[in-house]
Amino acid sequence: MADALPVCLLDGAFVPAGEARVSPFDRGFLFGDGVYEVVPCYGGKPFRLEAHLDRLQSGLAALAIPNPHSRARWTGLVQQLVAVNGGGDLGLYLEVTRGAGSGRDFLPRAGMQPTVFGFCWRLAASGSGQPERGLACVTLDDIRWLRCDIKSIALLGSVLLRMEAGRRGADEAILLRDGRLAEGSSSSVFVARRGRVATPPANHERLPGITRQVVGDVLATLGLPLDVRDVHREELHAADEIWIASSTREALPVTRLDGRAVGTGRPGPLWRRVFDAFQALKRRETA
Numbered sequence: 488m489a490d491a492l493p494v495c496l497l498d499g500a501f502v503p504a505g506e507a508r509v510s511p512f513d514r515g516f517l518f519g520d521g522v523y524e525v526v527p528c529y530g531g532k533p534f535r536l537e538a539h540l541d542r543l544q545s546g547l548a549a550l551a552i553p554n555p556h557s558r559a560r561w562t563g564l565v566q567q568l569v570a571v572n573g574g575g576d577l578g579l580y581l582e583v584t585r586g587a588g589s590g591r592d593f594l595p596r597a598g599m600q601p602t603v604f605g606f607c608w609r610l611a612a613s614g615s616g617q618p619e620r621g622l623a624c625v626t627l628d629d630i631r632w633l634r635c636d637i638k639s640i641a642l643l644g645s646v647l648l649r650m651e652a653g654r655r656g657a658d659e660a661i662l663l664r665d666g667r668l669a670e671g672s673s674s675s676v677f678v679a680r681r682g683r684v685a686t687p688p689a690n691h692e693r694l695p696g697i698t699r700q701v702v703g704d705v706l707a708t709l710g711l712p713l714d715v716r717d718v719h720r721e722e723l724h725a726a727d728e729i730w731i732a733s734s735t736r737e738a739l740p741v742t743r744l745d746g747r748a749v750g751t752g753r754p755g756p757l758w759r760r761v762f763d764a765f766q767a768l769k770r771r772e773t774a
Contacts, residue, residue, distance in 0.1 A: 488735070489608040492572040495700055496564060496581075496605035501571055513602055515584030517591050519641030522546035523582040525734045526565065527610065527670040531574030533565055533772040538697045539734075542638060543581065549637050549757075552585050555601045568605055576610040578735045582640060610735060613766060621742025621754050622658040622731065626723065627651060629662035629669045629692075637692050643651060648672040661723065661744070664692055669732050675699035676716050677738075679728035679757050685714040698732040705738075705764045710756070726754035738765055 495507045514520035524539045533539075538743040540561055547554050556564065569577060586599035631644035649672045661667040661676055668687050670676055675696040677686045684706060689695040705712045723729065727750045729741035738761055740754035 489611075491538045492577070492607045492609070494571045495569070496568045496603065498603055499564070501567065506735065507587070507604070509602060509604065510587035512589060512591070513584055513587040514595060514599075515582065515602060515640055518593075518641065519643075520550070520595070521552070521582055521584030522550060523580065523640050524638065525739075526579040527561070528569050528574075528577040528579055528607075529735050529769055529773040530576065531569055533569070533579065534773055535697050535701065536562065536565060536767060538636050539701065540582050542697065543575060543583070545581060546639070548584070549634070550639075552583065552601055555583065555603055562650060564605070572607045574731055576612070578610050579605065579606045579607050579670070581605045584640070604683040613737060613769075615650075618739055618762060619754065621740045621749075621752075623656065623743040624659045624661045624671075624729070625652050625655045625657040625745055626663055626720065626733070627660045629664045631662075634691055636689070636695060637670070638694055645672045650718075661731075661743075663720055663743075664712050666720045668720075669693050669721065670696075671733075674731035674733040674736065675702075676718075677702060677732065678722055678726045679730075679755065680722065680726050682757070683712050684757065685716060685722070686718045687718055688715050696732060698734050698737065701765065701768065702730070702732050702738050703762065705761050705768060708768075709760055711760075728757055730758055730761070740764060755770050 491504050493504055494501050495504045497507050524543045526539045527534045544554055582604045584602045585595055586601050588596055626650055648660040660672040668676055670693040677684055703713055729749050730738050732738045739759040741749050742752050
């Protein structure tokens with residue numbers, strides 16, 4: 488990820504990134520008590536913003552944190568943050584924590600004011616480098632908590648998994664629970680075999696990915712079947728193609744898994760069709 492751009496959002500104000508300050512008693516800092524979203528922006532326009540704000544609301548409700556802004560206010564803040572950082576193709580991060588208290592108590596006090604923070608960074612051009620090379624991934628046991636459907640800022644499990652993947656020379660960890668595919672450490676996962684694509688169902692074991700839904704929409708436009716079902720370890724290793732999907736990486740092909748080639752060891756023909764259709768969908772929705 489590129490460095491943060493110069494202007495941040497903090498509690499409704501736009502401030503220089505180097506001057507943004509949050510209380511050390513903020514529950515996000517002390518407990519990881521908050522949720523976040525990452526929104527891609529193309530040509531200065533947020534992509535699937537409504538879906539991201541829906542998921543943000545769902546996460547806040549799960550944590551019993553009141554949403555600090557109306558939908559219109561969120562939309563305006565996002566548009567302003569993009570504009571003050573020069574527009575273009577950006578990744579945009581939004582975080583809401585329960586807020587700051589006067590000490591450290593597991594039980595939060597009633598009436599706390601949520602903290603809202605946001606920043607942007609430049610996205611690499613789609614199709615440059617990594618999509619053509621493909622990714623190397625490793626399978627690891629999922630050590631995270633049992634509410635992965637909440638986009639929590641408490642990401643230590645994912646950090647440790649990504650670090651372990653890096654130690655093994657991989658770009659991403661593909662996570663398994665009891666031999667079944669969960670997701671990537673920060674991505675959804677799709678498996679293609681004999682012209683059919685499968686991905687696990689949305690439940691507490693994985694995040695309901697916005698880009699996962701975009702890929703589903705793309706497959707529908709291409710007339711390609713998508714099976715939403717459990718995917719087992721053996722299917723991963725027998726796959727013709729594997730893709731990961733996330734907000735700022737879009738849909739990328741996995742060409743090596745656990746040190747072995749996936750399919751031919753090159754990005755596959757189904758992925759190419761999905762990639763091209765994904766770019767066309769982006770252009771339509773952000774025109």
